[in-house]
Amino acid sequence: MNTTNIQNHWSPEELAVMQKSKLFSNISKPELITLLPCLNGQKKTYTKEEYIYWAGDTITNVGLLLSGRAHIERYDYWGSRHIVHALQPGDLFGESYAASADSTLNVCVQADEDLTVLFLELPKILHMCRSACPFHARLIDNLVSLLANRNVMLNEKLTYITQxxxxxxxxxxxxxxxxxxxxxxxxxxxxxxxxxxxxxxxxxxxxxxxxxxxxxxxxxxxxxxxxxxxxxxxxx
The missing domain is CATH 1.10.10.10 (Winged helix-like DNA-binding domain superfamily/Winged helix DNA-binding domain)
Structure with a gap:
């Protein structure tokens, strides 16, 4: 069962993972702590084999893995599983679907072991607050870079499976x-x-x-x- 959301309470280890993630690249620890409430950052834990997202879900948030491992998976009509990507601490997921006009998932995200996820509201990432913090602009740049990297990753996988x-x-x-x-x-x-x-x-x-x-x-x-x-x- 999922734990209750925990807001604005981050361990030193979790903050270290966030700072090493590509999403928060070039954002200092004080800036990160200021930014998380603006993004409605919420923490949830999941147990092994529990699903974080289901195919068919409509999402407006993105997840950042703080601990543990997970997989992005796709199931065909007959129930065969195809792993799209393996997620490690610091990896972001759900950003491509949350950013699209039709945000309905056609993949699942499943815990490969007990893990913790930081959820962030994508609209709050994409739209700067009234204070227009310069580090928020860096956050948007980082997200654009991540979306480009995701496209490269999918092209690489296409190279593997077409051999x-x-x-x-x-x-x-x-x-x-x-x-x-x-x-x-x-x-x-x-x-x-x-x-x-x-x-x-x-x-x-x-x-x-x-x-x-x-x-x-x-x-x-x-x-x-x-x-x-x-x-x-x-x-x-």
Whole structure:
């Protein structure tokens, strides 16, 4: 069950997550504390597997994950799940739908573990208050940047799932994660079933493809920790 909304009461850890988020980039802690009541900031907690948003919901607020993990998911008519995006602390969600003329969701947002969300009213983000604070203008700029980044992220996923083979889909995704995390060693935010749902693949086929890539010396992995390798060249 959701907890009661808690307004204007933020732990140091929660404020640190907000400051590191792209939404509040270049906004100082005093400015952030001033800004949150103007945006009607409200905090809610959810338990594992609980839904934060349901497909069909009409929303005017956006969520910022303060702790825990969640997934943006889409279900087809027959109930098959497709993971659109994994959410980590500091990530924003719901902004594209809340900003559109038709704000009805066609995706769900589900808690992958117990988590806390900061909800903000989008109209209050988009329209500056009478004091016209300069840091509110930075907030609007940050939101526009986030919307652009969301479009890039969706285009990247389209690149993964349109590869010819499942092995190519896996390598395209892992390569992009390696570049994003600036390391050949990295963790992904999915277990096997979730990764299969993200790449629109069957779980057993995914496991088989991963094993073949490991046997070829292209990748190594342990659960959700991966290492990209350069296969040794064979002598002719």
């Amino acid at each position: 010819h083979s499942l092995q190519d889909k896996i390598l395209a995704y892992l390569s992009a994660e390696s570049i994003r995390q600036h390391s050949a060693y990295f963790d992904i935010p999915f277990d096997r079933q979730q990764l299969a749902d993200y790449l629109n693949a069957d779980r057993s086929a995914l496991s088989s493809a991963l094993s073949k890539l490991k046997a070829k010396g292209i990748i190594d992995f342990q659960k959700n920790h991966f290492h990209l390798l350069i296969p040794a060249r064979r002598e002719s």
